[in-house]
Every structure is written in structure tokens, then in C-alpha cells.
Amino acid sequence: MDVAHSEVLELGIPVACRSCQARHGVVCGALSSSQLRELGRHSLRRKIDAGCEIVAQGSESSFYSNIMRGVVKLCKVMPDGRQQIVGLQFAPDFVGRPFLRESTLSAEAATDAEICVFPRNLLDRMISETPELQRSLHDQALKELDAAREWMLTLGRRTAEEKVACLLHLIATHAEPQTATSTAFDLPLSRAEIADFLGLTIETVSRQMTRLRKSGIIRIENFRHIVVPDMDELEKKISG
Amino acid sequence: MDVAHSEVLELGIPVACRSCQARHGVVCGALSSSQLRELGRHSLRRKIDAGCEIVAQGSESSFYSNIMRGVVKLCKVMPDGRQQIVGLQFAPDFVGRPFLRESTLSAEAATDAEICVFPRNLLDRMISETPELQRSLHDQALKELDAAREWMLTLGRRTAEEKVACLLHLIATHAEPQTATSTAFDLPLSRAEIADFLGLTIETVSRQMTRLRKSGIIRIENFRHIVVPDMDELEKKISG
DNA sequence: GCCGGCAGTTGATCTAGATCAAGTCGTGAT
DNA sequence: ATCACGACTTGATCTAGATCAACTGCCGGC
Structure with a gap:
């Protein structure tokens, strides 16, 4: 991450700045500076090794994340072990399933990566208070939906x-x-x-x-x- | 549609009521009565025969719809004619791609159906003015995304x-x-x-x-x- | 430097599902 | 009533991709 472009917030965690949203994730680009400061106070920047799981399929997750660097794969596995990757995500994508606690898929770092981890409760509150954030997450969901459907054509035909x-x-x-x-x-x-x-x-x-x-x-x-x-x-x- | 539960609006077009959202589509359930009245004034209820196209792949569409009855299939076709259905939608789903004019897929009635057609510009305005509506469309997008990914597992494995x-x-x-x-x-x-x-x-x-x-x-x-x-x-x- | 193990390649064979080819059934027009 | 046609089924055969089995090449530990 380009430190010159980041705000270093409480706890020394760089989160994002408004002027270069693309580099810093869909979440941070949609927030006011006071929201950013509050979010930064409760967020954590983490380095993740390739292969490490961010969210487990079927588990309840109490956080969301933003990808800052690296590639994340979204997987579904069947009880008998058959497995399907259902999407790839790149910086600055958002990882998590708003409005639903239990994840129906696992998210795993495909390469070494860095993510920014937000507490779920806090971000949920911000989503409901910030139409711009809702809109930006809605937008990402629709892009992922388009991509998923394009991939269905690939898989099927x-x-x-x-x-x-x-x-x-x-x-x-x-x-x-x-x-x-x-x-x-x-x-x-x-x-x-x-x-x-x-x-x-x-x-x-x-x-x-x-x-x-x-x-x-x-x-x-x-x-x-x-x-x-x-x-x-x-x-x-x-x-x- | 259950006429007893509908408001009959200007132009005699029944659109929806707030008390039974499930029957009348994700759009109408999220609107105030004055918004509903305005929307109703510019909306059209249409019967659609099985096989009839609602939105064409690659076209610019100037309207959205809500399915009131029947089943709608979402298709993608390749230049050489290979074809993949990428989703089924049932009442009271919303049909259309917010934030993007050109459709990357076609929507076609699979059975005889009834839809409620809204002008795109008007609904776009209402989305940006009504967080509740944005939320309800966001929610449907996420459900469709979950369904699409589940189907990817089916197609692939x-x-x-x-x-x-x-x-x-x-x-x-x-x-x-x-x-x-x-x-x-x-x-x-x-x-x-x-x-x-x-x-x-x-x-x-x-x-x-x-x-x-x-x-x-x-x-x-x-x-x-x-x-x-x-x-x-x-x-x-x-x-x- | 040697050894072991993982990731990837290549070859031989097998099989689920595609393709090709008759069928049947039901429906609507004459 | 009969015919024609479209939707579906069933059978025979073919093939893309799966499966099984070596093999290569790289990297890390000793």
C-alpha cells in the first residue's frame, strides 16, 4: 500500500483516504472522514499468507474485510469433497456477505495478501446510516453477479x-x-x-x-x- | 393479483400496497404512499405470453419491471448460438440491472406472466432518494448472487x-x-x-x-x- | 551433492454424456 | 378421421474429458 496516500489512524492502522478510493477498497471510499476515523479505530490491517482462510463456509463471521493487495478465491465444497471456486476477488474488493451472518462459501487467500478487517456490527451500522456506502456495496454485488453469470455460461457451455x-x-x-x-x-x-x-x-x-x-x-x-x-x-x- | 389488496391508481393501474409487499414486488414494498402514487402514474401492468422477451441481451433498456405472476428466465447466448440460462425469477422479483443501461443478458417469460413496468429514470431517482428501496434491491442482488454461485457448483461439479x-x-x-x-x-x-x-x-x-x-x-x-x-x-x- | 516430495506434464485407457437416428405421444388444423 | 408438427423419449454410437499411471523438474533439508 502506498503509505503516502493513507491516513494513519488511531492504533497506527492505515485505512484509507477519500481521494484515491480505488486503491483502498469500496468501503473506505464511501465514508466521511469522521466515519473513517471511527472505523479505523476498530479495524485491523492484516497480512495473510497464501492458502490461509479468511471466512469459513458455514461459519458465522463477525467481520468483513477489504482486499488491499493480493487475490482471494471464493470456494464452495460439497460434503463428499468435490469443490468449486465460484469467484476471484482482487483489490480493492469487499469480502463478506451483508445482511446474512452465516457464510455459504469460504474465502481464502490465493496469493499472499493484505486485507483490512472491519467489525461486522460497526460496518452494518454504517451501511444503514450511509446511503453512499450502501450504494457502493450494492454496486459491487451487481458486478459480482454479472461476473458469476458470465462464468455460468463458461461452466455450462x-x-x-x-x-x-x-x-x-x-x-x-x-x-x-x-x-x-x-x-x-x-x-x-x-x-x-x-x-x-x-x-x-x-x-x-x-x-x-x-x-x-x-x-x-x-x-x-x-x-x-x-x-x-x-x-x-x-x-x-x-x-x- | 389480489385486487382487494391493491391500490387502484391513476390510469387505473393497480400497482401495490405496503401491507403485503411479498405479493407485489420488492420495489413497491419499500416506497411511501406518495412515491407509490407517483410511480403508479407512470407504470404499466402487462400480461406477457410464454416465450416473449422482456429485455434483450446487449440492448439498452429504458425500463425495469417487477414480476407479479409467472416465471422469468435469464439467458445468455453466444455468437455461435450456444445458450445458457443463468437464472430463474419468480414473483415478486425485480427484473433489471440497476446502474447499468446495457443488459448483458436477456429476460424472457418462461410461462405466461404478468409484470409491472417502471420507467427507468423515475425508478433510478427513487432509488437514490430512498435508502429503504436501495436496501431492498441490494438484498435481492445478494440473494441472486448466492443462487448464482450455488448454481456454479451445480454446473461445474x-x-x-x-x-x-x-x-x-x-x-x-x-x-x-x-x-x-x-x-x-x-x-x-x-x-x-x-x-x-x-x-x-x-x-x-x-x-x-x-x-x-x-x-x-x-x-x-x-x-x-x-x-x-x-x-x-x-x-x-x-x-x- | 543427494534425497524426498510436491507441482506439473504426458501417455494410455475408460466412460459419462454428446451426437445421430428412430421412434411415440398429444394437439391443433383441414 | 387424418395429417402434420412439435415436444419428448429411447436406442446405437461416438468423443471430450475423466481416470489411472508414469514421468520430469524444481526446491528445500540434510
């Missing part, structure tokens, strides 16, 4: 190769482009996680990755680092 | 038989139960639509339906009418 291309495209759009057409990024997910996101097996994911590599659409360096020389070529694999 | 059981379960929970354990309902979707909802083909849907029939979990009368003698048995097919 695309081939394995298209699915993998979709995943690479999704992650590429959250990375800084290198030039007008090319992008490079580190995959935040293992092959097993990609499989659980796409409804495939590890082996098929691997095969489709090498297919895309052999066709020249991507380069793979050290398993996790991906180079896309031409995003248009990648998009052609998706549109169907 | 369940077998064909489980998928069909999930669909029947979903529709059964929106029908009036007959006794403590048994339910009966008319399917609002054709086999082709069920296939597009589950990411399967017509033939597999049909085969799995007869499998469930032969195993005694459901009875099928006249193709479209389903009897579930014991909902617990149906749920067992789902949990995995």
Missing part, C-alpha cells in the same frame, strides 16, 4: 480449451498491460485451483495450457508466469 | 442426474407444498430449456428424468406435471 482461455483472459484483465496488445502476469492459482474454478481436472487444464502454448497464443515461464503476446488472439479462442 | 435433481428441487421449493413431505408442480421450462439451464443436452435431461421416475423419486404426468412424493428422497440425490 464452453469447451475445456475455451474455459482455460477464459480463465487466462480473466486474470490478464486484472494485470497491467505491457503494450497495447501484450500482457504478462503470474497466475495466482495452481493447476488444481484452476481445475476447481473451471469444473475440469488438473490433467485437462495442463493439456489445454500446453495446447495454447503450442499454438503460440501464450508463453509459459516457470509454470506460473504467463505471457500473452496478443490479447486479441486469446479473445478469439473465447468468443465462439 | 455435479453429475447429470444430480443436476436434474437440483433443478426439480429448485422449482419445487417455489411451489406450494402439498403435505409435509410431498410437492407437486408444473415445470415452467421445456426439456430444451432445462438442458440450457443445466449445461446438458435435451436427450440427457430426458434420460435422467426417466431414471428419477423409475427409481420412484418423482412421478411425471403429461410431461410437464411433476409429483415429488418425498422431498427428502430428492434432496438425497443432491447433497453428494
